[in-house]
Amino acid sequence: MIEVTHLTKRYGASTAVDDLSFTVRPGTVTGFLGPNGAGKTTTIRAVVGLERPTSGSATVAGQRYADLPAPLQEVGTMLDGRNAHPGRTAVGHLTGLARTHGIGRARVDQVIGLAGLESVARRRVGTFSLGMAQRLGIAAALLGDPGILILDEPVNGLDPDGVLWIRHLLQALAAEGRTVLLSSHLMSELAETASRVVVIGQGRLLADEDIDTLVAATARAGVVRVRATDAAPLARALERRGTPVTLEEGGVLEVAGTDAAAVGALAAGLGITLLELSTVSGTLEDAYLGLTAGAVQYRAEAAR
Numbered sequence: 475m476i477e478v479t480h481l482t483k484r485y486g487a488s489t490a491v492d493d494l495s496f497t498v499r500p501g502t503v504t505g506f507l508g509p510n511g512a513g514k515t516t517t518i519r520a521v522v523g524l525e526r527p528t529s530g531s532a533t534v535a536g537q538r539y540a541d542l543p544a545p546l547q548e549v550g551t552m553l554d555g556r557n558a559h560p561g562r563t564a565v566g567h568l569t570g571l572a573r574t575h576g577i578g579r580a581r582v583d584q585v586i587g588l589a590g591l592e593s594v595a596r597r598r599v600g601t602f603s604l605g606m607a608q609r610l611g612i613a614a615a616l617l618g619d620p621g622i623l624i625l626d627e628p629v630n631g632l633d634p635d636g637v638l639w640i641r642h643l644l645q646a647l648a649a650e651g652r653t654v655l656l657s658s659h660l661m662s663e664l665a666e667t668a669s670r671v672v673v674i675g676q677g678r679l680l681a682d683e684d685i686d687t688l689v690a691a692t693a694r695a696g697v698v699r700v701r702a703t704d705a706a707p708l709a710r711a712l713e714r715r716g717t718p719v720t721l722e723e724g725g726v727l728e729v730a731g732t733d734a735a736a737v738g739a740l741a742a743g744l745g746i747t748l749l750e751l752s753t754v755s756g757t758l759e760d761a762y763l764g765l766t767a768g769a770v771q772y773r774a775e776a777a778r
């Protein structure tokens with residue numbers, strides 16, 4: 475469990491994190507989202523004892539990170555995939571870390587296997603691609619077999635095979651009852667991997683929800699899309715029933731406040747042939763954009 479309670483972090487006059495509270499529970503993968511500068515990294519750094527809160531607190535497994543006797547065995551972190559010394563081999567880096575916690579060589583080999591790094595285990599880290607460095611960062615996070623994992627942008631730099639690997643790995647770790655928190659800007663990937671999400675903007679909490687609940691609440695979720703040989707009479711019939719209809723590109727009608735079966739039945743009654751009939755399911759991206767619309771600090775000026 476990760477608990478952030480009324481956490482505030484100020485740098486001089488600017489507030490990076492503002493009275494933020496949320497809990498990350500075991501057994502699920504939780505995504506941590508927010509626009510650039512929202513305060514995600516500052517929050518994560520406070521959780522792992524790298525930032526001292528101005529006020530409030532952040533604990534892992536009920537304690538401050540700094541008070542954990544063997545942090546590597548409680549919390550695995552990957553904040554920057556490139557933190558290993560470039561002159562060291564992957565095995566050397568992991569063995570060095572393992573020694574600080576009395577972790578045996580067998581576990582080093584095990585995490586190298588888990589991360590798919592066997593073929594490059596004896597290569598210098600400085601020659602690693604971004605994806606290989608990310609895998610090494612994940613191997614290091616797993617070294618102490620921790621109950622809590624905190625990963626900042628773990629998918630960054632991974633090829634599609636690597637993306638799939640990390641998705642299945644994190645889900646398997648959560649299914650074992652571990653607490654998994656990951657930040658990512660890749661919305662569709664996060665939606666595939668996580669089941670819950672914490673969204674922040676300008677240092678404040680915007681949502682702490684199941685992804686399914688959040689997505690179902692998006693504005694367009696449940697809207698019926700329909701394309702017909704002759705859309706006009708269908709649109710008129712729907713409007714006569716008080717159902718709002720919008721005409722989209724390509725002659726597609728979007729109909730709110732009804733369901734696909736009702737639209738299909740109405741069209742059949744009018745003898746109109748349907749070319750397409752579907753229900754719009756919202757996406758995490760829709761939900762995220764809706765939530766953060768007012769909280770984006772850095773936005774390119776719209777093209778005039």
Ligand SMILES: Nc1ncnc2c1ncn2[C@@H]1O[C@H](COP(=O)(O)OP(=O)(O)OP(=O)(O)O)[C@@H](O)[C@H]1O
Pocket residue numbers: 485488489490508509510511512513514515516517
């Ligand atoms: N050491 C620091 N000194 C001063 N300001 C800082 C410091 N670290 C972060 N900030 C500011 O705090 C705010 C939050 O930054 P943070 O890096 O936590 O955001 P983020 O959500 O991780 O952003 P991104 O998605 O771009 O990584 C930003 O306005 C940033 O400029």
